Amino acid sequence: MCYDLIVIGGGPAGLASAYEAKKQGVEKILIIERDKELGGILNQCIHNGFGLHTFKEELTGPEYAERFIDMINATDIEVKLDTMVLEIDNEKNVHVVNTIDGYMILKAKSIILSMGCRERTRGAIAIPGDRPSGVLTAGAAQRYINMEGYMPGKEVLILGSGDIGLIMARRMTLEGAKVKGVIELMPYSNGLNRNIVQCLNDYNIPLYLSHTVTDIIGRDRLEKVIIAKVDKKGKIIKGTEIEFDVDTLLLSVGLIPENELSTKAGIDKDIRTNGLIVSESMETSIRGVFACGNVLHVHDLVDFVTEEAKRAGRSVAKYLRNELDYSNYLHVKNGKSIKYVIPQKINIQAIEDNLTMLMRVDNIYHNKKIVVKCDKTAIAQFNRKHLAPSEMEKVIISKSIIEKVKGDLVVSLEDGE
Numbered sequence: 191m192c193y194d195l196i197v198i199g200g201g202p203a204g205l206a207s208a209y210e211a212k213k214q215g216v217e218k219i220l221i222i223e224r225d226k227e228l229g230g231i232l233n234q235c236i237h238n239g240f241g242l243h244t245f246k247e248e249l250t251g252p253e254y255a256e257r258f259i260d261m262i263n264a265t266d267i268e269v270k271l272d273t274m275v276l277e278i279d280n281e282k283n284v285h286v287v288n289t290i291d292g293y294m295i296l297k298a299k300s301i302i303l304s305m306g307c308r309e310r311t312r313g314a315i316a317i318p319g320d321r322p323s324g325v326l327t328a329g330a331a332q333r334y335i336n337m338e339g340y341m342p343g344k345e346v347l348i349l350g351s352g353d354i355g356l357i358m359a360r361r362m363t364l365e366g367a368k369v370k371g372v373i374e375l376m377p378y379s380n381g382l383n384r385n386i387v388q389c390l391n392d393y394n395i396p397l398y399l400s401h402t403v404t405d406i407i408g409r410d411r412l413e414k415v416i417i418a419k420v421d422k423k424g425k426i427i428k429g430t431e432i433e434f435d436v437d438t439l440l441l442s443v444g445l446i447p448e449n450e451l452s453t454k455a456g457i458d459k460d461i462r463t464n465g466l467i468v469s470e471s472m473e474t475s476i477r478g479v480f481a482c483g484n485v486l487h488v489h490d491l492v493d494f495v496t497e498e499a500k501r502a503g504r505s506v507a508k509y510l511r512n513e514l515d516y517s518n519y520l521h522v523k524n525g526k527s528i529k530y531v532i533p534q535k536i537n538i539q540a541i542e543d544n545l546t547m548l549m550r551v552d553n554i555y556h557n558k559k560i561v562v563k564c565d566k567t568a569i570a571q572f573n574r575k576h577l578a579p580s581e582m583e584k585v586i587i588s589k590s591i592i593e594k595v596k597g598d599l600v601v602s603l604e605d606g607e
């Protein structure tokens with residue numbers, strides 16, 4: 191069985207990329223999803239706030255997913271659910287397994303990687319203390335409450351102020367739990383500003399910035415969590431400990447792109463994002479293998495995932511028609527105060543009308559400008575009143591400007607006017 195395109199992962203990235211590829215004329219498409227339904231993480235995100243850019247409406251996660259699932263169902267795109275992709279070999283064979291078909295090898299002319307990301311666990315951040323029940327990731331708690339109807343605890347502390355942690359602080363409160371605080375190692379929150387207001391301030395949930403968990407106490411079930419202040423280098427300041435009587439500790443300490451398949455396939459990774467290196471066409475270091483969504487870098491808005499995924503879908507169509515140009519690559523580097531930039535390499539001929547760059551800064555800044563330079567000459571600059579590591583920055587440069595560029599690009603932050 192040979193497909194023109196196999197999409198691995200049926201979350202928002204996989205759905206939008208498959209649909210766009212179909213719209214662009216790609217014929218035989220298969221989406222493979224390990225879960226029992228399409229939609230990815232959106233299925234457990236029942237709060238609203240999704241789709242403002244894509245649909246100009248405020249939808250819940252499942253509603254946003256459903257729009258795309260309906261669009262996919264109206265096409266002849268094939269879907270295999272409850273099916274795990276185990277390997278992609280160097281002939282673009284996709285090795286999969288499920289309980290109905292068993293082990294299968296499916297051939298693909300092109301592949302889109304859209305496997306999303308997973309949460310970092312207690313082991314990844316090595317919190318000392320006992321090992322009682324009641325310590326779980328915020329995403330696992332979200333799934334228990336929103337999809338399976340279980341309440342994981344009554345008195346709660348949350349470590350990590352990223353969006354999932356903030357949203358779970360509100361969710362647990364609405365379900366009747368007492369959330370005693372959100373603890374954040376950094377001196378600033380890692381979540382969107384609107385989530386701090388709507389999920390913490392509106393419910394009087396305290397945010398402990400520059401604090402971390404120093405001990406977990408409990409025999410069978412969690413009984414106490416000790417937190418302490420940290421200095422600028424993240425070192426614990428003795429004597430600042432605070433004790434909380436809680437039965438639940440939710441960890442919201444970061445997401446890791448799910449790239450075991452990509453690594454095994456020999457695709458180049460970017461150590462800054464834990465994701466993959468891609469071109470302006472969302473193509474990875476292996477021709478015909480594209481990537482989009484959280485597998486590439488962690489996004490804060492699903493609308494950006496969809497936009498990126500559509501670009502991957504359009505690029506697959508061009509690749510299959512032999513229209514992708516590989517003649518003239520330049521690299522994009524991150525300069526002062528910028529943590530990473532996507533895409534990491536650009537083929538000028540292959541840019542659509544504009545080049546979209548996504549990036550994150552390394553700290554909180556005010557009144558700065560994002561400057562894109564080639565050989566020390568600024569080719570584009572964008573003023574920003576406020577920048578934070580938690581908020582992904584997007585800049586758009588027209589193709590006519592990039593066409594004049596003769597060398598690699600460096601993106602950095604400079605003082606604004």
Ligand SMILES: Cc1cc2nc3c(=O)[nH]c(=O)nc-3n(C[C@H](O)[C@H](O)[C@H](O)COP(=O)(O)OP(=O)(O)OC[C@H]3O[C@@H](n4cnc5c(N)ncnc54)[C@H](O)[C@@H]3O)c2cc1C
Pocket residue numbers: 198199200201202203204222223224225229230231232235273274275276304305306307308309328329330332353354357445448451482483484485489490491492495
């Ligand atoms: C726990 C968690 C909670 C989140 N909560 C929010 C929130 O409340 N609000 C918000 O705006 N954003 C939230 N996000 C971010 C949100 O996930 C992204 O905006 C968006 O879902 C990313 O889309 P994606 O398609 O890249 O990944 P996902 O939605 O993660 O989809 C990836 C899909 O790939 C499948 N997959 C992975 N590996 C394989 C394999 N080997 N074989 C077959 N299938 C595979 C997975 O089962 C999954 O369905 C959350 C993320 C996580 C991890």
